[in-house]
Amino acid sequence: MIVLLVTCLVALLCPTVHSADASVGEYFTTWPKIASQYCNGSKQSPINIVTASVQGNPSLTSFNLTGFDDNSTFLSIVNSGDSVVVTLDDEKIKVQGGNLPGEYNTKQFHLHWGNGSSSSGSEHTVDGKQYPMELHIVSVHSKYNGSVSAALAAKDSTGLAVLGFFIEGTNEVNKTKSWDILTSYLTEIRNSGDQTSDIMNQITLNSLIEGVDRTKYYRYQGSLTTPSCNEAVIWTVFKEPVKVSHDFINRFSTTVLFKDASASVLNTNNFRGVQPLNGRVVTSQVTVASAAPSSSTSSVITVLLLSSLYWL
Numbered sequence: 001m002i003v004l005l006v007t008c009l010v011a012l013l014c015p016t017v018h019s020a021d022a023s024v025g026e027y028f029t030t031w032p033k034i035a036s037q038y039c040n041g042s043k044q045s046p047i048n049i050v051t052a053s054v055q056g057n058p059s060l061t062s063f064n065l066t067g068f069d070d071n072s073t074f075l076s077i078v079n080s081g082d083s084v085v086v087t088l089d090d091e092k093i094k095v096q097g098g099n100l101p102g103e104y105n106t107k108q109f110h111l112h113w114g115n116g117s118s119s120s121g122s123e124h125t126v127d128g129k130q131y132p133m134e135l136h137i138v139s140v141h142s143k144y145n146g147s148v149s150a151a152l153a154a155k156d157s158t159g160l161a162v163l164g165f166f167i168e169g170t171n172e173v174n175k176t177k178s179w180d181i182l183t184s185y186l187t188e189i190r191n192s193g194d195q196t197s198d199i200m201n202q203i204t205l206n207s208l209i210e211g212v213d214r215t216k217y218y219r220y221q222g223s224l225t226t227p228s229c230n231e232a233v234i235w236t237v238f239k240e241p242v243k244v245s246h247d248f249i250n251r252f253s254t255t256v257l258f259k260d261a262s263a264s265v266l267n268t269n270n271f272r273g274v275q276p277l278n279g280r281v282v283t284s285q286v287t288v289a290s291a292a293p294s295s296s297t298s299s300v301i302t303v304l305l306l307s308s309l310y311w312l
Contacts, residue, residue: 039229043157043224044275046123049237049282054218056286059099062215067093068205069107077199079187081192081259082226082270084252085110086182086199093205095139095161100234101217102163104139105146107206111135112225112271115171117249119170123271124164124237131241132249133167134271136225146308154229158219159232165209168241169249176245178207183251192259212240222281225272239284269290 015122073089086109093106114121115135122134139161144150151159170176181203188196216239223231258267 020069021236031188032063037221038231039227041223041229042276042278043222043231043280044271045225045233045235046125046230046274047220047222047277047282048125048128048274049220049279051127051220052300054282054284057219059101060217060219060283061099062284063095063113064097064098065095065205065214071201071204073205074199076195076197077182077189077196078124079189079192080110082267083110083112084186084256085281088205093139094142095137095163098217098236100161101141101158103142106137106139106145106205107148107230109135109137109253111167113167113252113268114271115253115268117246119269121269121271122166123274124166125274126166126239131166131168133252134242135165135167135208135242137163138233139163139164141205141293152228152232155230157307158234161234161236164235165212165240166241167244167249169246171246172243173217173247176209176243176248178203179244179248182208183255186255188249190255191257197274212238212242214238216240218282218284218287220280222280286302 023243067089070092073092075087075089077084078085088106088108089109092104094103095106096103108112111133112121112123117132119132122131124134138148140146140148140151140157141156141161144154144159146161183198184276185196185199188198207211218235218237218239220235220237221231222235223229224233252266253266256267258265258270
């Protein structure tokens with residue numbers, strides 16, 4: 001039963017190759033033709049976040065992340081053929097706050113990467129900057145009782161909430177032990193469809209996103225970044241990247257194999273390019289600028305300076 005649930009979830013939320021070509025980097029171009037109902041939409045993801053155009057929103061408060069420190073929540077890790085997916089116990093992990101419209105049950109997380117820690121691999125960009133990797137934590141609104149398909153069928157623009165974290169390479173290996181554990185399982189899921197539940201009771205979500213200030217983020221309305229690209233996602237993209245050892249990032253593009261290939265092809269560059277904003281507004285927390293000295297304060301300072309000059 002667990003294997004069946006994992007397979008269904010992966011099919012819904014992870015990339016699906018729609019091209020006969022074995023090239024990982026080319027199949028994205030076929031999506032608007034194959035899944036035209038959504039992949040040609042006006043609120044597609046990912047996007048380039050232009051910081052100069054971001055608008056302040058005081059309602060973007062802190063999150064309440066339940067179960068992120070629980071190491072019993074990881075159920076399995078699977079090679080979907082297009083990504084690496086960790087299925088989570090959505091009865092234990094929940095996301096609310098952050099101006100989300102209710103409570104969300106967290107189903108899984110997956111990753112997008114390039115071709116090593118020195119290459120571009122994230123889906124979202126900030127002022128044109130692309131990071132080596134991006135982690136997506138996917139949650140579904142509690143009113144759908146954990147059913148992603150129900151949320152998508154309802155065409156609810158707030159049905160899903162995805163937390164996006166940029167991944168950046170670092171030489172500080174000691175800070176990323178949890179990533180060492182996570183990536184150690186990649187050799188067990190080298191081929192498409194491979195999965196293992198040995199990952200249970202090993203690491204927590206918090207340990208994977210350690211060091212990120214989760215009160216600082218961007219918010220916009222968008223879509224799944226894979227077919228059928230449903231515009232049903234409230235996106236939260238955190239400003240600070242997670243620092244991960246270069247070696248651990250490199251393990252993804254040198255270990256995991258891509259699917260639908262006649263020969264063994266390493267999974268590289270499994271990210272979608274940025275999509276047009278089409279009038280959408282990206283918001284973030286309001287930044288309070290330092291107040292300029294008032295006229296009365298300036299007058300007092302002037303008098304004091306003149307007085308001191310008199311006694312020189």
